Amino acid sequence: MYTFAFLLLAATMCLALLGAGASLVALGRPAARPSRIAEAAGLFAAVALSAASGILTRALAFSDFSVIYVADYTDRALPLFYRLTAFWAGQPGSLLFWAFSVALCGAIFQLTPAYSRLSGTTRHWYWVFYLTIIGFFGLLLTTWSNPFLVSHTAPADGSGLNPLLQNPGMIFHPPLLFLGYGGFVIPGCLALAQSLNPAADEARWTSVSRPFMLAAWALLSAGIVLGAWWAYMELGWGGYWAWDPVENASLIPWLIATAALHTMLLATRRNKLGATTVFLVALTTISAFFATYLVRSGVVQSVHAFGDGGVGNPLLVFVLAGLVLSAWIAIKGRDPQAPALSGLESREGFLVVTAWLLLLLAGIILVATMWPVFTALFSGGEQGSMGLTAGFYNRVCLPLFAATVALLAICPWLRWDGGLRRKAFFIAVIAVLAGWMGGLWFAEYRLPTPLLASAAAVAVLFGHGLMLTEPAGRTRNALCVAGIHAGVALIALGIAFSGPYKTEKDLILKQGESAQLGSYTVTLNRVMVGEGPGYQFLEGELGISLDGKPLGILAPQRRIYDKWSRMQFAEAATLFSPGNELYASLLAIDEQENVQFRVSVNPLVNWIWFGGTLLSVVPFLMLGARRARKTEEEC
């Protein structure tokens, strides 16, 4: 059966390349119908990759350890849903899942009426790009990264899933990222295709692939936010964001996609920056491949140790070729009749600056992540390489993020071609911004970046609230955009406070003892041991009170998993609050039963998750809101 799965992958690759070739040939003659081989290859890829995924899922579910991948990442003690999530625990599996996501999106698109209304030439070009990508996946999966390798001597039990990955975060975080990456492939290919066929009388790619853009953006956002939440709950991953290369790798495509969404507004409503948008959308997909290269090739040292599965070089070649090709196509497809941009003090100008900021951030994060590689090149590898700490990113990137939020506070009050739209509202928004900054200053929260970021965030929330009073602000699309922007503002607020104003302390307590953390009293009520599925645990129950009033219980654990007996894993506990969230982890216990905890107070940290939820859910509500777009005025 695994040979069959392998053959499915091989056939996907061959058919895809054949289809891409056939479409290229078809471009030479004026046939309106797209190549049958290409369309068949598109559908076949979806079916074959689904079947291959099904076979791998089945092997995982039934613990067939003759498959090396299954034996490597699962064992018999693992609960069923973690066995299934092991699908994306390793490189071959995650590549298969990514390919499956792409093929799924492609098949959905192929079956929509919007696809069949496109002109023949555009469809030919679409298939050339799309099937090349599918073919590339097929190549990776049949050569360097084959999930269906079988060992002839099946072990009696597998080596188990790393306990750090046995977390609900593992169920959703990786597949969401891959689905997001996959979704951007469709608009990317379509944008390039239409750019090569600008004369066609057909719906623009921006509206045809809008559902894919929105859904992919939402899924990618959800994946990143869930990853941050997972890292927050997992002690030792440096909190929700540590600027680790692996985290940066997922943020770069998100930033580029977000910039693309904003220039897309200019392209669709104002017929400006069309070529830039084409390039940015293609760049989103390319950067997703590059992100994979970054974390899989071993070029960058990360806390997360990724082995070089041999996919590094092919990925790099693919990325560079894609980059050159898309830039060339976008430049070639420029519309010479496009009107000039309005002045800087217009909504157009602000959208352009927003895109600049987002792209600058992506560029800075990319270069900073690669910095050790560059410095090693310059020093000839003799002096070692220079790297950048989280301090660098915080210093450079956070002010730029704050500035982006500040633009968002002002932008809705500008007209498209310059000047203020609602002077009174604008003044009110600025007053809120200034008032908040002043208030925080007097409350002794004086760090400049958090001051600006939180004030801008509050102004965004207030301004978008004001927009609800306008009829144009109450259409479905405008409400959704406001929801997403509010989500961004909430995240900015959460980061502005939970980042710099977090307090943390290591406490050593005996049973019954108390200690102070700020104005909180932490009491160790009791210590106990117990057993869970596949692990044993030590639990410390902490009672938390504020000014003598009990707030609740924190029960962090320290676990020893049967399969990983030489290591202990901390299971952190939190005391939920929209204001100050308390977070505790059990670090150690000595022979005198002194228990050591690390306890922290994280102000407003949950707003990040609220905001993140908005980013991940609201775009889906926009999917049906296409008709009403013409008449609106929103940023």
Add this chain to the structure above:
Amino acid sequence: MAKKTNTSIYIAALILLLAGVGALLYTGFSEGSVYFLNVKEALAMPPEKLASARLFGTVSGQELARTEDGRTVTFRLVDKDSPSHTLPVTYTGVVPDTFKPGAEVIVEGSPQSDGVFRAATLMTKCPSKYQKENREKNGL
């Protein structure tokens, strides 16, 4: 005509923005850059430079000691590629869950006068989802 004026405004704005970012980058680089060194490179460095360095290596099984409360560990950091180069390290604080002989670790800190490197932070590379080899090498 209008096109011309607007273009120059955008260019001016971009230059301003880039200048601001450049200033940010300048301070960021001067405060936030550290040497990434493996043990062999670290031994070749003058000790005062190690204070702003991040060292990569594996934990040697020999000479690994942990105090009773589990808070202080002393160990030898071994160069991944040339095992003859080692550096004694001591660390007090939260010892990561995955710290053990053979683990790849990252330390930051400064050398003491007795030649022992006092680590202020100790991170283990998580034996991540994409690497099983880690585990097998360590005989788990």
